[in-house]
């Protein structure tokens with residue numbers, strides 16, 4: 022999990038899986054823990070509200086000051102957001118923006134995950150694929166997006182390609198690491214009880230990697246959002262990217278910011294829903310955070 | 311010799327040469343104008359890096375990247391420290407940091423242009439926006455990671471708050487801060503390139519645009535690989551420093 | 563678990579033939595570390611033999627070699643007279659870090675060895691239930707490992723090793739990640755269990771007291787590169803109540819004597 026989370030997260034995961042020596046006495050039943058979670062998120066609500074009020078309030082004040090005519094206050098942006106929603110601007114824009122994103126992420130979710138798993142299981146695939154993926158992950162691949170028009174023209178295919186290009190490395194690498202980081206002693210255990218290689222893969226490695234693969238997909242979607250927005254800004258002025266550029270060109274900055282807020286919010290909500298799903302599916306012991 | 315032990319002996323980076331060879335073949339016999347042979351790209355790369363336009367673009371890019379990163383460090387680390395040591399700061403800002411670290415910040419670049427002008431300032435702001443959040447999160451995680459028993463120890467020996475901060479907390483958080491810095495560099499490099507290609511008037515963005523408009527594929531790919539290589543070297547350089555301090559990361 | 567005694571070799575038909583024989587085993591890792599340097603050892607049938615040595619001396623390495631998980635760089639291991647080339651059904655291992663699947667319940671974890679062998683679900687769960695009861699984990703079948711204490715996790719690990727019904731039980735510092743009181747309890751329970759289950763046990767520990775308390779035979783390993791430095795036979799009968807052993811004069815004497823022997827390595 023290199024890109025987005027605090028770096029030591031991988032080690033923290035490993036530590037959480039390895040039975041801690043210090044654990045003594047039975048863990049409290051889940052029910053009690055749920056109670057604690059409830060209590061915590063109650064207090065958290067207030068803080069979150071305060072946090073939104075603070076930042077959005079600062080935006081409002083800065084916008085009214087005004088810092089610049091190109092920086093409308095939050096309230097104006099919200100009004101524009103409501104207007105545009107009512108006018109169906111967003112429905113129209115996202116009907117164009119989202120399909121390439123979904124297709125691209127699906128392609129990466131199938132092929133990228135398969136490639137990552139192959140690299141985790143086979144030395145050959147690892148040797149040939151790993152250095153390339155590492156380089157691609159640090160490289161500013163976005164530089165290639167303008168080139169895509171030469172391959173696929175100004176089309177949805179170009180956008181899909183942009184999504185794939187930006188999201189593939191992290192998905193492949195996370196799948197690879199998920200397989201590779203499998204607890205060595207679980208593998209020893211499987212061999213010791215005469216498990217076959219196939220059983221090792223299906224009963225130990227894949228379940229073990231599933232959490233990390235899912236996290237990779239989440240990061241891939243985050244990169245995919247960047248890819249599709251970039252493609253719409255750079256090569257194919259359609260969808261939400263066009264909504265942003267067009268309103269900038271006619272100096273309707275409130276509408277421009279409304280469009281930006283909408284895509285940031287959409288990405289944030291998608292990713293946090295996925296994060297919750299991930300916690301629930303793969304890390305019941307971490308559900309608190 | 312089994313294939314496994316054979317591969318153990320071949321340095322893994324060498325597979326990049328295999329990929330380059332595949333590229334060469336596609337370039338020579340694939341019949342795609344967009345993909346010139348790797349060898350001619352390499353020759354072109356050597357030519358390009360000596361041209362004035364490249365050096366100028368490099369200078370402009372380095373300046374934007376340097377200033378943006380410096381701002382990200384100056385803002386990000388103290389913010390991360392504040393959020394690490396002071397609960398209210400964390401509770402007020404955590405949501406926003408987590409939103410911005412994974413949101414498509416590319417969408418914000420067009421909004422920066424009317425505010426900051428279509429030029430270097432916007433690119434600097436892009437670098438800053440891309441780089442700062444991961445620094446905040448990793449610094450915060452590092453401060454948290456310093457065991458409370460270390461802090462208790464320092465207090466029992468009569469350490470002042472300043473002493474505890476500079477002699478225990480900061481060195482204790484250093485491994486994470488350095489990791490955050492490496493990731494910030496990765497993101498900052500992406501930010502500088504994205505900012506430049508959106509603006510398309512500056513630095514490498516201008517050169518990319520120029521080569522593409524004139525269908526100079528060899529030049530385009532040469533520049534792409536040079537930029538990739540620069541990014542990789544830069545990130546690895548931070549990685550070297552990071553690994554030097556990793557020895558105590560596991561035992562805090 | 564009453565007065566059923568563990569079979570004495572004298573009554574066994576295979577008397578004299580060790581069940582596991584280690585001959586000239588040496589292990590040098592690719593990193594250049596020589597963990598083992600010419601180990602010759604016999605493990606008598608039906609006995610609990612302990613490998614005792616300081617941390618890092620190569621106990622786990624030797625156990626993994628006997629288990630067939632890694633191959634020694636020199637020498638060989640025979641089980642029932644047949645050379646070991648890999649893991650086998652007659653050997654089961656209990657892991658220092660428990661090696662439980664975090665995503666599986668206790669029941670599935672305990673039945674996992676049988677699952678790998680393709681035993682039908684109903685049958686393997688019935689067997690697992692039996693051993694879960696035997697190790698004292700009843701009522702926890704549907705808990706996940708992270709809901710269990712260290713001691714309970716190791717009970718699950720032990721139950722899993724028992725389900726596959728192998729003659730040789732290998733245990734790698736099984737109780738080292740458990741607090742002292744739980745550790746004593748687990749030691750007592752292990753002895754009681756072994757009075758029912760007739761196993762040859764190869765037990766690894768770095769605790770002198772644990773070794774003397776549990777063992778029929780103690781193999782002292784020197785520091786790395788490891789060799790067999792001495793073999794002790796405490797001669798304490800294990801067929802009585804387990805809590806009597808710590809009062810036995812032979813227990814106290816053997817602990818002292820082994821400490822005197824090992825002290826010299828610490829300088």
Ligand SMILES: Nc1ncnc2c1ncn2[C@@H]1O[C@H](COP(=O)(O)OP(=O)(O)O)[C@@H](O)[C@H]1O
Pocket residue numbers: 591592593595596597615616617618619620621622623624786
């Ligand atoms: N896979 C490995 N590669 C290299 N060295 C190893 C490996 N496993 C163990 N060692 C080394 O071999 C020595 C013995 O290790 P081990 O058998 O685990 O000792 P013990 O179980 O007695 O504590 C140690 O110095 C350890 O560092």
Ligand SMILES: [Mg+2]
Pocket residue numbers: 621622623658734735
């Ligand atoms: Mg060991």
